[in-house]
Amino acid sequence: EELANLLALMPAKKQTMLFSATFPEQVTLLTQSLLNNPVEIQVQSKDESTLVQRVFTVNKGEKTTVLAHLIKAHKWRQALIFVNAKKDCEHLAGKLEKRGINAQVFHGDKGQSERTRVIEKFKAGEIEVLIATDIAARGLDIAKLPVVINFNLPRSPADYMHRIGRSGRAGEVGLALSLIDYEDFHHFKIIEKKNKLRLEREEVTGFAVNQENLDAAQALKNDKPMAKPAGTGKKKNKADDIDDVWSGWRGRSK
Template identity: 40%
Template sequence: MTFSDLGLSPSIVQSITDKGYTTPTAIQAKGIPAVLSGQDVMAAAQTGTGKTAAFTLPLIEQLLKEDRPRANQALALVLAPTRELALQIAENVEAYSQGTRLRSAVVYGGVKINPQMIQLRKGVDILIATPGRLLDLYSQNAVKFNQLRTLVLDEADRMLDMGFIHDIKRIIKVLPKTRQNLLFSATFSDPIRELAKGLIVSPIEISVTPKNAASKTVTQFAYAVDKPQKTRLLSHLIRTNKWQQVLVFCRTKHGANRLVTQLERDKITGAAIHGNKSQSARVKALNGFKTGEVNVLVATDIVARGLDIAELPYVVNYDLPNIYEDYVHRIGRTGRAGSDGQAISFVTADDAADLYGIERFIGALIPRAEEDGFLPQHPVPEKALDTRSVKPKKAKKPKTHSDQVQGQSPSNKAKQGQSKHKPRGNGGSSAKSHVKAAIDNPTNAKPKRRRFSAPKPKTS
């Protein structure tokens, strides 16, 4: 199947080809015809599967046949939870609509509002916005929706987690009753379906990946390490393996800032990106990371889903997430568009409960690894994979839209005397057999611990 087979015009297909894409992904193959049909669409797709193009391409196709927007009007509205994601969507829209008459704009908080108001005066075909800034612009009559024909909620599950539900409801109330609604989410959770009840009408429902699945192109490892040694281990892995581009996740913004300072003492160039950073600082950090001026980008979950770095080779969970769904989203930053990637997690004895919860959530054991010179004094207790269904932890509704400091998981008594082990190849055939054994017989099966060296990831 090609993009031409999906009902897109030659000019749009050419813009896709110019970006180096020839074959649609699963979500694009199913989503593009669904959106072009004019019906409401609910789509669940794992991060990194090309879902942004699944709605931007048919949106552009539809709007080329519409009348031009009047002053301050928007024909299509795309809501995104973070500035980074809004900017990423805007880049896609600009690239795919190049050479057409369509105008687009992106608006978000953290910057002056007047330039955004000026940009909207002539009207735009596609408006990409974060909810809070959009409401500010609407309250000042800078944007109107009389001509609106399509509403897109991207990363709907993340918007609910971040406490945007009331803003979304306020926005929906001022939109025309007759419109096409497109809802894209990583999962069809109960809260998402509840939101859809008041928004979506007889939708085409699309789901292209198994629930909670991690990408098959990502090789995963979990390094047992004592908490005080995590920074030394990260520096060691970066220097020893000569990693040039590493995305590192911390739980808190203060932890991210502290880690960057510690890495720079080790002569490793890093930058932090989180909710307390200004928009200009975020853009500078991300651009530096993409160009190679910054080797390590340290991020918090609140900005994770907006990051899109082509062929990113390594992701490190410096702190394990205690919302299990976030683990899948984090490691989905690598292994995108069919390329291979590696996701490495640092696990202390205190993280054991979250490690087991993540493994239950993704339905697989994460191969263990140890690095000589960094063996923990407090090993992580081993436990067979529990295959009972698990409900992911829900993020608490934040008081603000900035990063929330999340507490550490409860301390677990560590079992002593664990033997050393390291994974073989892509987790090793033995690791795969342990996963199968645990799934087939969760009561008795335990992953055997072996002494072997963790593979050195390929240099970028």
């Protein structure tokens, strides 16, 4: 709608260039309406992705406790946490404050000057935990951002890729964590299907999912029985070597 308003003010004969990080069907259709026999240029990285994606199942109502544990246990100096609503930003920040974690919020109700100030402080490492809505999922380039956490799953599968893309940029090692309880299982399967992913469900050590939640998950028929907790006899591979990655980030951020 905004593009249509702008184009209405422009001359009919003009040179137009369109840039997009991704080309889903909606953008492809947009190019057909805006461009006349365009030359298409695609730039793709030849390097293997350096972003590690992991999914941790948690008990209903324990996401905040698990999140606080992870932040403290791994001493993250920069963590971008996504929630789905502005009120959720404030609510989660308050809960983390009670657990001794200083968190700032970033959402659409903040003025542009304040948002700019918060992002600059976050980039500089002056803010350790930033809780944001999807306003931070696009257009932000934060160099060497070590970790992105989906506290709430995004409503759109495409937004999942945009969120986690804030980390692991320009060849840097990055980590994307998603915390899911049994009510999230079905939606995360949709996210995986749309993005052609299949990620193992794991548990955070010391926070095993209880039988009540397992029964609820089975009743909803949304997922298979859970995998064993990380580090309990599985074959070690690149994605599992997360402790080494965390140790490296702690050393870099000191």
